[in-house]
Structure formats: structure tokens, C-alpha cells
Amino acid sequence: MKLISLPASPFARKARVVVIELGLQNRVEIVDPGVVTPVSNNEGLNDINPLGMIPSLVLDSGEGLYDSPVICEYLNHIGGGSLFPDNIDARFKALQLQALADGIMDVSVALRYELAMRPAELHWQAFIDNQAEKIERSLAQLEQQCDEFSREPTIGELTVACALGYRDFRFAEADWREVHPKLAKWFESMMGRESLSLTVPI
Numbered sequence: 083m084k085l086i087s088l089p090a091s092p093f094a095r096k097a098r099v100v101v102i103e104l105g106l107q108n109r110v111e112i113v114d115p116g117v118v119t120p121v122s123n124n125e126g127l128n129d130i131n132p133l134g135m136i137p138s139l140v141l142d143s144g145e146g147l148y149d150s151p152v153i154c155e156y157l158n159h160i161g162g163g164s165l166f167p168d169n170i171d172a173r174f175k176a177l178q179l180q181a182l183a184d185g186i187m188d189v190s191v192a193l194r195y196e197l198a199m200r201p202a203e204l205h206w207q208a209f210i211d212n213q214a215e216k217i218e219r220s221l222a223q224l225e226q227q228c229d230e231f232s233r234e235p236t237i238g239e240l241t242v243a244c245a246l247g248y249r250d251f252r253f254a255e256a257d258w259r260e261v262h263p264k265l266a267k268w269f270e271s272m273m274g275r276e277s278l279s280l281t282v283p284i
């Protein structure tokens with residue numbers, strides 16, 4: 083299998099973290115697709131995923147699989163993992179947490195495109211402010227919830243760690259740790275995991 087991935091992408095990081103958590107490194111080759119942005123046209127990637135987005139997984143059959151929740155669940159299945167618990171309550175808790183953290187990454191990536199790629203004279207301040215508030219509310223929610231995070235991380239906890247890592251990578255000036263000390267402590271302990279320490283965005 084080939085995982086189409088770039089080191090800066092938090093969604094691709096999530097898939098790479100899952101590969102390492104499940105010990106699938108020998109079965110998954112990490113492939114760099116070249117430039118991937120909302121205004122680039124990467125034809126090789128478009129052939130695999132019509133949305134032209136990463137991560138995308140190419141199965142040994144040649145079939146493409148996306149997006150990151152689908153890829154991670156597939157990897158968990160073939161790796162015999164428990165990142166997507168079977169028990170219904172635990173499962174939807176994990177999926178809800180993944181959705182919240184994916185949302186933080188979606189909003190953060192959209193803001194990054196707006197601020198770093200869109201010409202400054204076209205910046206849309208109401209959009210920027212509103213996205214920042216979404217992030218703030220979501221981090222506050224995680225601060226409230228993190229005491230109850232699973233000790234054995236599920237896809238939910240792993241995605242939260244990738245979302246926080248992306249905040250540090252692209253929005254280091256917006257220090258979230260002071261306002262969210264419990265979350266900061268939890269994140270620090272998660273960074274001891276090999277899967278996360280080996281995939282810090284660059």
C-alpha cells in the first residue's frame with residue numbers, strides 16, 4: 083500500500099500515526115505527491131482521489147481510499163487494532179472526539195490557506211475572526227473533556243494530538259497552553275508516544 087502524504091499535513095500525520103501505532107510500517111510506503119494546495123492541480127493525486135487531497139491511500143489493488151477517517155479505520159481493520167472500539171458507547175465517543183479534532187484541523191488548515199496563500203488585500207476578516215472563535219470553543223471543550231480521555235488512545239485521542247500539534251506548527255503565536263493547562267499536560271504526555279514524536283510536522 084502507498085500512503086500519499088506530506089509532513090506538514092495534520093490529516094496525513096493522523097494516518098501516519100495510525101500506521102506506527104499498528105506496526106504497519108512494513109506494509110505502508112509513504113509517498114510524497116509534490117505540491118498539494120486548494121489552488122494547485124496535482125493530476126497524479128487527482129487520479130487517486132478526485133478531491134485532490136491528502137492523505138490518500140493506494141491499496142495493492144490500485145484502488146484509492148480517502149479521507150483520513152476512512153483510511154484510519156481501514157488501517158485499524160487490517161492491523162487488527164482497537165483504535166475504533168467495538169463497544170457502541172466507546173466507539174461513538176472515539177468517533178465524536180475524532181470529528182471534533184478533525185474540525186479543528188479543517189478550520190486551522192482553512193485559516194492557514196487564507197492567511198498564507200490568499201493575497202492580503204483579499205483577506206476576509208469576518209471569516210478569520212469567526213474561525214478563530216470556532217478553534218477557541220473547541221479547545222475549551224477539549225480542556226473540559228480531557229480528564230476523561232481514554233488512557234489507551236483511540237482514534238479520537240490520536241486525532242486531538244495531531245490537531246494540537248498543527249496549532250503549534252502553524253499558529254505558535256496563539257499560545258493555547260496557558261488557557262488550557264489540563265490539555266497541555268495531557269498533550270505533553272502523549273508526545274512520549276513514538277507514533278507522535280516521529281511525525282512532528284516540518
Ligand SMILES: N[C@@H](CCC(=O)N[C@@H](CS)C(=O)NCC(=O)O)C(=O)O
Pocket residue numbers: 090091092093094118119120121133134135136137149150151184191
Ligand atoms: N477531510 C479530509 C481533509 C484533508 C485535507 O484538508 N487535506 C489538505 C492538506 S492538510 C489538502 O489536501 N488540501 C488540498 C486542497 O484543499 O485541495 C481528511 O480528513 O483527510
